[in-house]
Amino acid sequence: MPRARRTKRDNSPASGKKSPERKPSEPVEEGAGGARPGRAVLAWVAGIVGAVIVAAVGAVFTGWFGSLGPGAFDEISREAPVTAAYVKTITDGPDLALREPVTAAQDRAILLGRPDAAQHEAFLERYRAAPVGETRVIVVLNGNRAGLRIADIRPRIVTREPVPDGALLSPAHAGEQGTIEVAADLDRPTPRFTSVKDRDTPYFETKQIDLVRDERVTFIMTLTACKAYYEFELVATVISNGRAEQVVIRSPGGLPFRLTGPARAYRTVYDESSMGGWSVRSKPGKYRIEGC
Amino acid sequence: MRRLAGVPLLALVTCLALVSDAPAVVRKAVGWQAVWSAAFDNRSFGLTEDVFVYSHTLVPSERALAVAARIGRILILEPVTGRVLSTVPAEPRLGDVRELWVADEALVVLRERPGRTGDEFEGVLTGYDLATGQRLWGSRLAREAVVTRRAVAALTASDVELLDARTGATRAVMPIPQGCTAAAAAADELVAVLELCANDRVHLAAVDPETGRPHWTRDLTYRRPQQWPPAEGTDPRRDVGVATAADGTVLVHLSETPYLYASDGRRLPADIHGEATRSPIVTGEGVAVYTSIPDGGGAGYVQGIDPATGAIRWTRGVTGPTSFIATGDLFVAEDREYPGLESWPLNAYLLAIDAATGEASELPLPATEGATILEGGAGGLVFVSTPTRDDDSTGVKNGTRITAYRLVRANRAPANPPGVAPPANWPDACGLLTDRDLSLLAPGYLAYPHSRTLAGSPLPIPAVCDWIPPTDKGDVVSVSVIWTAPSTSEAQRLAAEEVRYGLAATIKGRDGPDIVYYQLGLPAGNQYGALVSVGPVITKLVASTPGTVRRLAPRLRDNLRTSAGPRHGHRS
Structure with a gap:
C-alpha cells in the first residue's frame, strides 16, 4: 500500500460508483494522454526496479525467505513463526544508480530501446541498480502461531561498497512522496529504525506487535543512505512460547535489498524517454539529493 | 493372489478407457462471433447535443439488457437480438442515474438525489416494468441497494428494507442496531447483510429476501489491521465488505481476512489471499470463481472453487487488472499479453474459461483493444461496448456501440483464429x-x-x-x-x-x-x-x-x- 498511490486515488474524482471500499484492481489513470500509453510508461517506470515489481507478484506465493536463529537447526522443518505474505519495494520516484557505464551494444539497446520487462529486469540485476538516497520497503507478516510477539525488525548489511557512479537513471516523477518520520540510516554502525528527528532512540521499542494465528501486520519501512552502496536484508526477532527466533526477509527472488548514497556526478545521466526507454540528459552537471 | 487381483482391475481400466473414448468429441473454442451490434448516441436517450455523457451504463441479465446515460431515457434491449424492448421515460426530477439492476420482471434504478448536502450519498429508488418501461413504484429513499431476482434490499442509515421488486411493497424491515453500519450483497435468492458495530463486532446474516428471515447468521470479530510505524492520520473507516455469487456463495472480508461461506452457511476452507477478497465473485456450472490481483496491479490469477467443498478446481494466471464476468458455462476476462508495456497487439483478446474444466481459450475480437470495454454477459453472450465519443464527421454526440458476441465452438480448432492473418x-x-x-x-x-x-x-x-x-x-x-x-x-x-x-x-x-x-x-x-x-x-x-x-x-x-x-x- 504505497502511500503515494493511496493519496493519488483519494485525490481522483469520484468514479461514479459509491463503493466505500478501495478497489486495488482498478487501474489509476495517469497523465493527460491516452490512458493506455500513460499506463504503459508508468508500468515501465515501475519496471525500473522490475525485479521487485515482477517478483513481488511471486511473493504472494513464494516470497518469504525465513531462516531460524542459530541453534535451531534441529527444528528447521518447522514452519517459521511468521511468514512474509507480501514484500515490495516502492518504486515510485527514486533515481537508480548503475555500477558501470552502459557501453556494450546489447545493453545500450536494452537501455535506449523498448525491451520487454524480463530483459530490463535482468539488465538492472547485472548492473546492480540501486535506488539513490532512500528506499521504502513494504512487508506484510502473517502470524503462524496461536500467539507471538514481533519484538524488533532491523536491517542487516550484507555488502558495503563505494557508491557507484557508472550511470544514473532518472524516472519522470509521477507520484508524490509522503513525509518520512521513521527511518533506518544504513550509514550508522548498527542501523536501526529511529525517529528521523531523534536518530538515537530506537523507534521499534515504542510499539511491540502481537499477532495471533493468521493475523497480519504491515510494515512500511524507510531506509536511507548517503555514504556507501549497501546490500541488506531485514531481520525480524519474533518471540513465541518464550523463545526468540529470527526471520530474515529479503526482496522477492531471494536477493538482498539494495540502496546507495549519491555520487557527486555520474558518467552518464539518463532521463525516462516518452518512447518508453531512456534518453541521455545533455548537461547532467553535479548531482545532489536532499538529506545527503 | 496379487496377479489374480490384477485381472479385474485391468478389465476395469480397459472398460473405462473404452467408455471415455466414446464421447471423445471435445468441442474447441474457435472464435468470437458477433451476434448483433447497435449504436447509440444522445438522440437514442432523448438528449440534446449539448449534454455531455462521460460513459454509458450497461446491465445485462438473461431477461434484458439495460442501457442508460447519466440522464435521459433508459433503454431496455432484448439481449439475444439487441432489439429495443421498451423505453423508460426520463425522470429529470429524480437526479442522475447511479446504478441499475435487472430483476425478473422489473428494472430497478438508483438515482442520486439532487441538491443533497453532506458527504453521504442520498439516492432514490424506483422500479419500472421491463416489458413496457412504465413506472411500477417509487420513489424510495436509499443510500445503497442490492437486487435479487424478485426483491430489492434498500439500505438507509437506520435499516435494511426488503421490497418486492415488482410492486415496491415492503416485505420486511431489518433495523440496523445503534452504532452499527451495514453493507449488503444479493444473490439470486438470498441477501447477505453485514453489520459492523462500534465494538468491532461483525454480524453476518444470509436473509430470505421474501420474508426477511435469516437462513443463517454468523458472528465475527473485526481485528484492526496493524501497521508499523503507525500511520499518522489513518483512515478510521474500517475495511470490510461482503460479496455474493448468484448461487448464494458469500464472501466476506474483514480487513485482510477472508471468510467464504457456501449458500447454506458452511464456512469453506478456500485459500483466498487478502487482496482477492475485494474482487467480485461469480458462479456458473456450480463453480464459484474469483480473481486475485495484487494491490497496485500486476499479474494475478483466477481460481475456480467447488462451492460444495471449497476445493480448488482450477487456477489460471491473468496478466493484470481485468473485468471478469460469468456467462452461461463460461467465465470471460479481457486479456492483455503485454499489460502496461505497450499497445500490442492491436486487437482485443478475450480469455474464455470453461467453468467446469478450467480449459481456457484466448481469442481475438474483431475490434481494437482501445475500442473494447467488456461490460458483462448473460445467457452465453458477452456484451462489449466502445468508449463514449463524439464523431464529428457524422454529427454523433456521445456515441457508443454495443456488440454481443458468442463463443463459437467446433470439433476441430482451425489452424488460425478468425480475424487475424496466419x-x-x-x-x-x-x-x-x-x-x-x-x-x-x-x-x-x-x-x-x-x-x-x-x-x-x-x-x-x-x-x-x-x-x-x-x-x-x-x-x-x-x-x-x-x-x-x-x-x-x-x-x-x-x-x-x-x-x-x-x-x-x-x-x-x-x-x-x-x-x-x-x-x-x-x-x-x-x-x-x-x-x-x-x-x-x-x-x-x-x-x-x-x-x-x-x-x-x-x-x-x-x-x-x-x-x-x-x-x-x-x-x-
Whole structure:
C-alpha cells in the first residue's frame, strides 16, 4: 500500500460508483494522454526496479525467505513463526544508480530501446541498480502461531561498497512522496529504525506487535543512505512460547535489498524517454539529493 | 493372489478407457462471433447535443439488457437480438442515474438525489416494468441497494428494507442496531447483510429476501489491521465488505481476512489471499470463481472453487487488472499479453474459461483493444461496448456501440483464429526500415529485434524492432507490427478504429491516408508516432523526435508497399 498511490486515488474524482471500499484492481489513470500509453510508461517506470515489481507478484506465493536463529537447526522443518505474505519495494520516484557505464551494444539497446520487462529486469540485476538516497520497503507478516510477539525488525548489511557512479537513471516523477518520520540510516554502525528527528532512540521499542494465528501486520519501512552502496536484508526477532527466533526477509527472488548514497556526478545521466526507454540528459552537471 | 487381483482391475481400466473414448468429441473454442451490434448516441436517450455523457451504463441479465446515460431515457434491449424492448421515460426530477439492476420482471434504478448536502450519498429508488418501461413504484429513499431476482434490499442509515421488486411493497424491515453500519450483497435468492458495530463486532446474516428471515447468521470479530510505524492520520473507516455469487456463495472480508461461506452457511476452507477478497465473485456450472490481483496491479490469477467443498478446481494466471464476468458455462476476462508495456497487439483478446474444466481459450475480437470495454454477459453472450465519443464527421454526440458476441465452438480448432492473418503473413519488423532509411539520420544504426507472443504462441518473426543510434544522443527509432488482418478492408477498418479510440491526439499530415501522425502526452513528455497501415498490415512507428517520425514514416509505408506484394507465406 504505497502511500503515494493511496493519496493519488483519494485525490481522483469520484468514479461514479459509491463503493466505500478501495478497489486495488482498478487501474489509476495517469497523465493527460491516452490512458493506455500513460499506463504503459508508468508500468515501465515501475519496471525500473522490475525485479521487485515482477517478483513481488511471486511473493504472494513464494516470497518469504525465513531462516531460524542459530541453534535451531534441529527444528528447521518447522514452519517459521511468521511468514512474509507480501514484500515490495516502492518504486515510485527514486533515481537508480548503475555500477558501470552502459557501453556494450546489447545493453545500450536494452537501455535506449523498448525491451520487454524480463530483459530490463535482468539488465538492472547485472548492473546492480540501486535506488539513490532512500528506499521504502513494504512487508506484510502473517502470524503462524496461536500467539507471538514481533519484538524488533532491523536491517542487516550484507555488502558495503563505494557508491557507484557508472550511470544514473532518472524516472519522470509521477507520484508524490509522503513525509518520512521513521527511518533506518544504513550509514550508522548498527542501523536501526529511529525517529528521523531523534536518530538515537530506537523507534521499534515504542510499539511491540502481537499477532495471533493468521493475523497480519504491515510494515512500511524507510531506509536511507548517503555514504556507501549497501546490500541488506531485514531481520525480524519474533518471540513465541518464550523463545526468540529470527526471520530474515529479503526482496522477492531471494536477493538482498539494495540502496546507495549519491555520487557527486555520474558518467552518464539518463532521463525516462516518452518512447518508453531512456534518453541521455545533455548537461547532467553535479548531482545532489536532499538529506545527503 | 496379487496377479489374480490384477485381472479385474485391468478389465476395469480397459472398460473405462473404452467408455471415455466414446464421447471423445471435445468441442474447441474457435472464435468470437458477433451476434448483433447497435449504436447509440444522445438522440437514442432523448438528449440534446449539448449534454455531455462521460460513459454509458450497461446491465445485462438473461431477461434484458439495460442501457442508460447519466440522464435521459433508459433503454431496455432484448439481449439475444439487441432489439429495443421498451423505453423508460426520463425522470429529470429524480437526479442522475447511479446504478441499475435487472430483476425478473422489473428494472430497478438508483438515482442520486439532487441538491443533497453532506458527504453521504442520498439516492432514490424506483422500479419500472421491463416489458413496457412504465413506472411500477417509487420513489424510495436509499443510500445503497442490492437486487435479487424478485426483491430489492434498500439500505438507509437506520435499516435494511426488503421490497418486492415488482410492486415496491415492503416485505420486511431489518433495523440496523445503534452504532452499527451495514453493507449488503444479493444473490439470486438470498441477501447477505453485514453489520459492523462500534465494538468491532461483525454480524453476518444470509436473509430470505421474501420474508426477511435469516437462513443463517454468523458472528465475527473485526481485528484492526496493524501497521508499523503507525500511520499518522489513518483512515478510521474500517475495511470490510461482503460479496455474493448468484448461487448464494458469500464472501466476506474483514480487513485482510477472508471468510467464504457456501449458500447454506458452511464456512469453506478456500485459500483466498487478502487482496482477492475485494474482487467480485461469480458462479456458473456450480463453480464459484474469483480473481486475485495484487494491490497496485500486476499479474494475478483466477481460481475456480467447488462451492460444495471449497476445493480448488482450477487456477489460471491473468496478466493484470481485468473485468471478469460469468456467462452461461463460461467465465470471460479481457486479456492483455503485454499489460502496461505497450499497445500490442492491436486487437482485443478475450480469455474464455470453461467453468467446469478450467480449459481456457484466448481469442481475438474483431475490434481494437482501445475500442473494447467488456461490460458483462448473460445467457452465453458477452456484451462489449466502445468508449463514449463524439464523431464529428457524422454529427454523433456521445456515441457508443454495443456488440454481443458468442463463443463459437467446433470439433476441430482451425489452424488460425478468425480475424487475424496466419503468423507466416506477419512481416519482420526489422525489415521495414533499411540501413539506407536510417542513414537519413546518421550512419551506424543497429537493429534489435523483439519477439512477441500472440495468445500464448510466439510469432516466428520479430514483431517489434528498435534501431539504436551509434551515439547515445541520437534518435531512437522503433517499429511495431501491431496487427496483420486477413484482408486490406479489415485492416483499414481496424486502423480507423485505432485512430478514433486509441490515439488521443492526431496531427494533420500531408503524407496520404496510410499515415496518421499522433502525439501522446506522458509523464516523461510527449510521445511522437505514426500509425502506418498498408494492405493488411498495421504498424506503429515511434521515435524520439517528431521530425524523425515525419522523415521515416513515408519510408516505412513505401517499404510496406514493396513487401506487401504477392505473399507465399514465407519471408525471403
